[in-house]
Structures are given as C-alpha cells and as structure tokens.
Amino acid sequence: MHRVFNDLGLAVLVVVAMAVAPSIYSNQLLLFNFVMFLSLAQGLNVIYGFTGYLPFGYVGFFGAGAYGFALAVMHLGFGPPGAMAVGAAAAVVLALILTPLFRLSGAYFAIANLAAAQAVYEVVANPALEDVTKGPYGVSLSGVFAPNASYAAAVAILAFTLLLVVWLRNSQFGLSLRAIKEDPISAAMAGVSVVRGRTIAWLLSALIAGLVGGSFAWEVSVFYPETAFSPQFSIFAVVFALFGGTATLTGPLLGVFILYGVYNWIGISVPQYFQLIYGTLIVALVLFLPNGLVSLLTRRGIRVP
Amino acid sequence: MSPDAKLLHVEKLEKRFGGFRALDGVSFDLLPGEVLGLVGPNGSGKTTCINVISGLYGGDGGQVVFEGARIDGTAMHKLARLGINRTFQSPKPFLSLTVRENVEISARYGHAGGAAIDLDGLLASLELDAHAHRAAEDLNSAQQKTLDLARALATAPRLLLVDELAAGLNPAELDRMAIRLRTLADRGMAMLVVEHLMGFIDKVTDRVVVLNAGREIFGGTLAQATQDPDVIRVFLGGSHGG
Ligand SMILES: Nc1ncnc2c1ncn2[C@@H]1O[C@H](COP(=O)(O)OP(=O)(O)OP(=O)(O)O)[C@@H](O)[C@H]1O
Ligand SMILES: [Mg+2]
Numbered sequence: 001m002h003r004v005f006n007d008l009g010l011a012v013l014v015v016v017a018m019a020v021a022p023s024i025y026s027n028q029l030l031l032f033n034f035v036m037f038l039s040l041a042q043g044l045n046v047i048y049g050f051t052g053y054l055p056f057g058y059v060g061f062f063g064a065g066a067y068g069f070a071l072a073v074m075h076l077g078f079g080p081p082g083a084m085a086v087g088a089a090a091a092v093v094l095a096l097i098l099t100p101l102f103r104l105s106g107a108y109f110a111i112a113n114l115a116a117a118q119a120v121y122e123v124v125a126n127p128a129l130e131d132v133t134k135g136p137y138g139v140s141l142s143g144v145f146a147p148n149a150s151y152a153a154a155v156a157i158l159a160f161t162l163l164l165v166v167w168l169r170n171s172q173f174g175l176s177l178r179a180i181k182e183d184p185i186s187a188a189m190a191g192v193s194v195v196r197g198r199t200i201a202w203l204l205s206a207l208i209a210g211l212v213g214g215s216f217a218w219e220v221s222v223f224y225p226e227t228a229f230s231p232q233f234s235i236f237a238v239v240f241a242l243f244g245g246t247a248t249l250t251g252p253l254l255g256v257f258i259l260y261g262v263y264n265w266i267g268i269s270v271p272q273y274f275q276l277i278y279g280t281l282i283v284a285l286v287l288f289l290p291n292g293l294v295s296l297l298t299r300r301g302i303r304v305p
Numbered sequence: 306m307s308p309d310a311k312l313l314h315v316e317k318l319e320k321r322f323g324g325f326r327a328l329d330g331v332s333f334d335l336l337p338g339e340v341l342g343l344v345g346p347n348g349s350g351k352t353t354c355i356n357v358i359s360g361l362y363g364g365d366g367g368q369v370v371f372e373g374a375r376i377d378g379t380a381m382h383k384l385a386r387l388g389i390n391r392t393f394q395s396p397k398p399f400l401s402l403t404v405r406e407n408v409e410i411s412a413r414y415g416h417a418g419g420a421a422i423d424l425d426g427l428l429a430s431l432e433l434d435a436h437a438h439r440a441a442e443d444l445n446s447a448q449q450k451t452l453d454l455a456r457a458l459a460t461a462p463r464l465l466l467v468d469e470l471a472a473g474l475n476p477a478e479l480d481r482m483a484i485r486l487r488t489l490a491d492r493g494m495a496m497l498v499v500e501h502l503m504g505f506i507d508k509v510t511d512r513v514v515v516l517n518a519g520r521e522i523f524g525g526t527l528a529q530a531t532q533d534p535d536v537i538r539v540f541l542g543g544s545h546g547g
Contacts, residue, residue, distance in 0.1 A: 172413050175402070179410050182399040185361060188381035189391060190456055191415020 003303065004170045007249050010305040011162035014038070014253060019155050028151055030264065032219050035154040036212055037260050039161045040233065041240040041252035043208030048238075049246030050168055050177040051201050053102065056110040057117030058237050061091040061206040063229040065213025067124055070139040070223075071132070080144050084153065084214040091210020094120065095203050102198055117229065125225035138224035141217065150218040157211045164204060165249050177201055178247070236260070243285055245292025250304045254293055312337045312372060312495045313358075313464055319366030320353050320519075327353040329519035330367065337463065340486070340496045342506040342527065345516035346539060351499040352394050354516070355466045358497070359391045360384045371464065388417035390457035391466035394499075396449035398441035398456070404428065405437040407452055408459040415460035422459050430485065431455050447473035451482075458489070465489070465496045471505045483508040503527070515539070 018035050022028050040062065048054050068090030072083035094116075101112050127135040168174035177197050179187040184194045217223065240259050245251030262281065266274050289295055294304050313335040320328040327350045335341055343351050356362045358369055360381040369377040376384060390411075399407050408424050416422070428434040431451050436444060441452055450470055457465060467486070471479055479502070486509050490496055500506050506513060507527050515523035515530055517539045523530050530536050 172409075175406060175410055176414060178402060179399045182401060183397050185381070186393075186397040186399060186453075186456070187410070189359065189385055189415070190411035191382050191385040191413075191460060192410065193380075193382045193414075 003305075004166065007166040007169055007305045010249055010253075011159070011166055015155060015159045015162060018158060019152075022148075022151060028147055029219075032147075032151055032154055034256065034260060035151070035158050036216060037236055037240060037256045038253060039154070039158045039208060039212045040237040041244075041256050042161045042165050042249075043205050043212065044237040044241045045165060045246050045252045046168065046208065047201050047205035048241065049248070049251075050174065050181060051198050052181045053198070053202075054110045054238065055113045055205070056234055056238070057113035057115070058205075058209055059229055059231060059233040060113070060117030060120050061094060061209035062213035062216070062233050063117070063120060063124065063225070064090040064094045065210030066217040066223065066228040067133060067139075067213075067225075068210065069214040069217040070141055073141050073144055074134075074139065075132075080146070080149065080153070080218050083144075084211065084218070087214030087217065088207055088210040091206045091213065092203055095206030099199055099202065102195075102202070114234075117234070121225055121229035124229070133225075136225060138222065138227075139217075141221040144218060145221040147219060150215055153218065154212070154215040157208070157215055160211070161208050162249065164208070168201075169247075169249060173197070173200075239282060242292055243282070245294035245298070248294050248298070248304055251292045251294045258293075310336060311370075312339075313497075314370040315354075315358065315367070316370070317367035318354065318357060318364055318369065320350075320357050320362060321365045326519050328357065328364075331514075331516065331519070331521055332367075333514050333521070333524065335464065335495045335497065337495050338490050338493045339512075340490045340498060340510045342510035342513035343497055343499045343516065344501070344503075344506060344513055344530075349516040350519040351516055352468055353519075355391055355468050355497065355499060359389060359466055382415070385411070385415035385460055385462075386417055388461070388463035389466070390415070390417075390460050390462035390464075392450060392453040392457055392468055392470055394468040396446060396453050398444070398449050398452045400442040401440055403438050404433055404441055404444070404452055404455075407441055408455050411456045412459040417461050417463065419461050422461055424459060427455055427458055431458075432481075445473075447478070463494060465494055467496060467498045467500075469499055469501065471500055471502050479505060480508075 021031050025031060044058055065087035068087030069083040072078040072086035078086065098116055101109055104112055124133045125136045129135055176192045179190060179192055180194050180197050188194050240255035241252040243259055244253065244255030263278065266277050297304050311334050316332045318328050318331045331354060333341065343354060345351055357364045360379055364377050368375055371387065371389060408427065412422050412424055425434065428437055431454065433451060433455055441449060444452060454470060471482060474482055483505055486496060498509055510527065512525060513527050513530055514521050515536050522535045522539060523533050
C-alpha cells in the first residue's frame with residue numbers, strides 16, 4: 001500500500017509546485033511549457049512505458065487537440081472548457097482511426113505513426129480548407145485569451161495525467177499492460193485481452209496529448225499548423241520520457257525538469273554551444289543508461305515512484 | 306462414451322506452414338479428468354497441436370470442440386476464460402514481474418469460473434513460494450516452466466495442455482511433478498501431456514497418441530505402443546519425416 005502513497009505523494013508534490021510556481025517566478029509562459037511537457041512526457045509514458053509502442057507522431061494528437069479547440073471556439077462559439085473537450089475528443093477519434101497501426105511492430109509502428117501525424121498536418125494546413133481551419137495562415141483566438149486560466153487548466157491536466165500514471169502503476173489493469181508488453185502470447189493465455197489493453201492505453205495517451213494541445217491553443221491563442229504539429233513536441237516528449245526512464249512516474253518528470261531546464265538554461269546563457277551540449281547529453285545517456293536515469297536505482301532493486 | 310461426456314473433441318486437425326503439413330489430420334478425444342500423452346519424434350507436430358488447440362495458431366482444416374462447442378478460431382484470452390490453459394515448451398513467464406504477479410494476472414483475468422484460487426497455496430504446492438516476491442527472470446529454466454504451470458493453474462482450467470514440462474527437472478522433482486499432475490487429473494482436470502521422457506508419460510498418462518509427421522500413427526496405452534511395429538520404427542528407425 002505504501003507504494004501507492006509514495007507515487008501519490010510525488011504526484012501531489014509536482015502538481016502543487018507547478019500550481020504555486022507562477023507566484024514565485026514571473027515567466028508564466030516558460031512555466032506553462034514545463035507543465036505542458038510534464039504532461040506530454042507522461043502521456044507518452046502511458047503508451048510507450050506500458051505497452052512498448054513508441055509513437056513518433058505523438059504530436060498528431062497534440063495538434064488535433066489544439067485544432068479541435070480552435071475550431072470549436074471559431075465555428076461553434078464554445079467557451080474554453082467546451083472547446084477543450086472537443087480538442088480531447090478530436091485526439092481520441094484520431095487515435096481510434098489509427099488503432100490498426102498496432103498490427104505493425106517496432107520501428108514500423110513508429111514510422112507509420114509519424115506519417116499519420118504528417119498527414120493530419122497536411123490536411124489542416126491545406127489552403128483549400130481555409131474556411132474551416134484557416135489553412136496555413138493560422139488561427140487567432142484572442143477572444144478567449146486568458147493566460148491565468150489556461151495555466152490553471154494545464155496544471156489540472158497535469159494532475160489528471162499523473163493520477164492516471166499512478167493508477168496504471170498500481171492497478172491490476174496496469175499490471176496486465178506490463179504483462180502484454182513483456183509477452184503478449186503469455187498475456188493472452190493468462191486471459192488478458194491484448195487488443196483491448198493496448199487500445200485503452202493508446203486512447204488514454206492520445207486523450208492526454210489532446211487535452212494538452214487544447215490548453216496550448218488556449219494559452220498561446222495565436223498559432224499556425226506548423227506550430228501545433230511541430231515534430232519538436234514528439235521529439236521532446238520521447239527524449240524527456242526516455243531520458244528519465246519510462247514505466248515510472250519519476251522518470252519522465254526528471255527528464256523534463258533536467259533536460260528542459262538545461263535546454264532553457266544553455267539556450268539563454270551559452271546559445272553557441274547549445275546543440276553540442278544537448279546532443280552530447282542525450283548521446284551519453286543512450287549509451288550508458290539506455291533505461292533512463294531511474295535505472296541507476298531500479299537496477300539495484302530500489303523501487304522508485 | 307456418450308458424445309456429451311467428451312470434454313475435448315479434436316477432429317482431422319490440419320495445420321500448414323507454407324506447403325509443409327505440420328498437422329495432417331489429427332483426431333482424438335479427451336474425457337474430463339483423463340490424461341492423454343502426446344508423443345512423437347522431434348518435429349512431429351506435438352507443439353503445433355497444442356498451439357492450435359490453445360488458439361495461438363489458427364488451424365487450416367478440421368475442428369476443435371470443447372464442451373460441445375466449436376472453439377477453433379476463438380481468441381486465446383477467451384479460451385483461457387472458457388477453461389483451457391497451457392504451458393510452453395520454452396518457458397514464457399512475464400520476466401520483469403514477480404512470481405506472485407505472474408499468477409495474480411491469470412487469476413484475475415483468466416479465471417474460468419468456480420471457487421477463487423488460493424494463490425499462495427498454489428505457489429507453495431509448486432515449490433515456488435520461496436520465490437514469490439522475486440522477478441521471474443531470476444528463476445532457472447525449470448522453475449520458469451513451473452511458473453508457467455502455476456500461471457495456467459491459477460485460471461482453474463478444465464483442460465490443461467502441458468508441453469515438455471519435465472525437461473530440466475531432476476529425478477526427485479520429476480516424481481513430484483508427476484504426482485502433482487496425477488492429483489490434478491484425479492480431481493477432474495483433463496490434460497494433454499507432451500513429453501519425451503517415457504517414464505514421466507508412464508506415470509502421468511492414461512493413454513497415448515503417437516504422432517509422426519503430423520499424423521497419428523497409434524492410439525492406446527503406452528505399454529501397447531512400445532509393442533507396436535510402426536511406433537518402434539518411427540522411434541528407433543530414424544525414419545522419414547521426423
Ligand atoms: N511457426 C512455424 N513456422 C513454420 N514451421 C513451423 C512453425 N512451427 C512449427 N513448424 C514446423 O512444424 C513441424 C512441427 O513442429 P512442432 O514444434 O509442432 O514439433 P514438435 O513435435 O513439438 O517437436 P519437438 O519435440 O522438437 O518439440 C516442424 O517441422 C517445425 O519446423
Ligand atoms: Mg515441441
């Protein structure tokens with residue numbers, strides 16, 4: 001039982017810290033980015049850490065969430081909460097459409113998912129759809145701009161995401177996902193529906209990215225397709241989660257705090273060395289700690305939250 | 306025997322890999338509590354037979370009837386819940402999970418109905434209790450096979466398919482394993498036991514089917530099988546197909 005409380009304690013700590021951070025540190029947009037990547041890295045953790053499928057096109061769900069939000073505001077006159085729900089729904093529907101990708105394994109899944117995200121981007125950015133999506137010219141949602149509220153929404157999404165990961169780590173369902181990841185044949189013979197388990201993890205992962213995308217649209221309120229579908233979101237989510245170590249709560253959190261922290265710090269202080277330092281850090285990690293920072297502890301049999 | 310008394314009815318089962326017939330019309334029946342040995346040379350189709358019955362492979366012909374209903378084409382996890390379970394020739398436990406978690410999963414998701422299983426008692430009866438909280442990857446291969454058995458038993462199956470469980474056990478462990486399987490059968494669990502160790506087959510099974518090149522060449526008791534000229538030729542003659 002105390003395992004759950006360790007996990008919950010960490011989740012609460014992070015959420016409270018990010019909730020009070022704006023009253024201590026004034027750069028709210030930077031804090032928003034931290035909150036956003038904390039959620040995205042954990043959302044990626046839900047699918048990769050618990051099923052082993054690496055979605056290189058994770059940004060597709062984020063972009064679907066951002067554009068779902070924007071379209072609901074522009075065309076349906078929805079307020080931000082309703083628009084956020086539309087964004088989340090758009091991401092989940094996209095995930096449902098992409099479920100056949102699970103027939104592919106390993107790199108093929110990752111590449112197909114990347115292509116799918118690119119396809120959604122192409123549709124959204126298509127000038128012929130200017131009346132609907134504003135095409136390549138981008139959307140402006142200045143009517144709903146409210147940075148304090150959108151920051152609060154992002155923190156709420158982070159709380160939801162962390163609770164979800166705590167649940168996955170401590171529930172029978174989460175255990176069944178780990179079993180599927182280890183050995184899908186044995187899992188099936190143990191009575192676990194492999195398709196159902198993977199699909200649920202996939203939809204939850206997409207839901208998180210969709211919600212985060214919605215909060216991003218609300219926060220920045222003016223954006224272009226190439227912003228909302230920037231591959232950088234996928235890359236960062238993947239790198240942060242892997243750097244810290246997946247299938248844990250701590251790993252992706254550490255990955256974001258350290259790597260995104262370093263990213264902002266060296267990007268400002270020594271921009272000329274930025275890519276060198278950043279690249280070296282990541283290469284070193286992949287070479288020496290392929291299972292992420294937390295594996296320093298977990299491989300000694302220590303359970304981290 | 307009345308047709309309804311049969312637990313499992315396998316009829317003219319076929320399985321092809323490309324042009325190769327791994328199963329070429331295999332038929333047999335099992336009654337509740339009956340233990341059937343499936344023996345034959347390497348590559349004769351024993352594992353394939355278990356793979357098709359347990360839903361891992363789809364068959365290419367024939368049928369599998371369990372408790373009066375056709376089950377060929379049914380998904381593995383549904384077969385588990387119907388009361389069919391198995392072990393694997395090379396053990397396939399969930400390596401990073403603890404021994405206890407391995408059986409918790411199947412008890413939770415694959416239970417075939419009836420009374421809940423006492424998992425600690427199950428692990429103790431299979432001599433795995435001392436390892437309950439260790440990761441399955443820390444077990445040796447024989448223990449991992451036993452864990453596969455524990456995971457199967459945690460679903461309370463009515464039909465258990467056992468693929469070379471005895472390999473890697475020492476003689477004392479072999480005896481205890483034979484007694485365990487016999488006890489389960491005496492309580493009503495039907496079994497299909499694939500094994501190369503004839504001493505083990507002799508202790509555990511009621512009768513045997515001998516496969517060669519995907520066909521049954523013999524059905525009857527093990528004692529009769531050892532007198533059968535076809536069986537002798539296949540086992541000793543290094544004949545075709547094997
Ligand atoms: N997935 C597969 N793809 C192609 N051929 C296969 C496959 N599985 C089994 N075979 C072939 O089918 C034949 C029967 O294999 P099977 O594993 O059923 O034999 P077996 O009787 O269990 O042998 P052993 O005693 O060595 O375990 C072999 O020739 C094998 O190479
Ligand atoms: Mg075999």
